[in-house]
Amino acid sequence: RGYFVWTLLDNLEWAQGTRPRFGLLYVDFATQRRTAKGSAAFFAQLSESHSFTYTPSECNASTPVGSMFVSEAGQLQRLVNASAEQRQQRQQSGGGTTPASVRRAIMSRASRLASLADAQARHVANDGDFKSMRVWLGKASKMRTFVERQRKLLSRQAVAAGGG
Incomplete structure (x- = not known):
């Protein structure tokens, strides 16, 4: 399934904990127990998709985006509610569905919400909160x-x- 390559010095540092380690796992140096970090979840998703579609800013898991998600979700909800009211008025006056431009705007907002949720998942996973992830x-x-x-x-x- 994969392997790691390291030098003898890396092995000593891994076992003794002489400096911070970077990578996919946190290591409790006293017990040698390894716990996956958020980067492990990101790497797994990257490996499964066989592609790297994120920009560097999207990969940065150090910034929470939960507040942006809430703001964007509110905007989407207002857009959906307005389109439902308009659709109801059009149906009462003789028909018509939601205009394509409104549906595209809804799709755009929802796509952005999906991206923000992914970014927040990476952020909380990076902090080790896999349940929230x-x-x-x-x-x-x-x-x-x-x-x-x-x-x-x-x-x-x-x-x-x-x-028609």
Whole structure:
């Protein structure tokens, strides 16, 4: 499944804890117990996807983005609520679905939310909070599912507009 290569001096430092270690694991030098860091989760995701799609700023897990997520989620909620009200008015006055431009704006906001949730997951994983990491990854997954559903509705809407 993989291997590490290190020198004899690295091995001594690993065992004795003479300086901070960087990498995928935290090591309790007294017991030699290893605990995966957030970078291990990031590396696993990178290995599974076989691609590196993050910019350097997205890879930086030192900054929490939870507050940006909350702000963006509020903006998305306002956009969704407004589109629902508009759709209800259009249906009462004779029909029509959510305009494609509004649906694209919703998709854009939801995609950004998924990215922010991924970034927050990396941040909390880097701090060793893997339970929170799973919560944030779940939020990101839900947002991606939402975006995909909106994309399908948009394509159906385009087919109906072109075919009818």
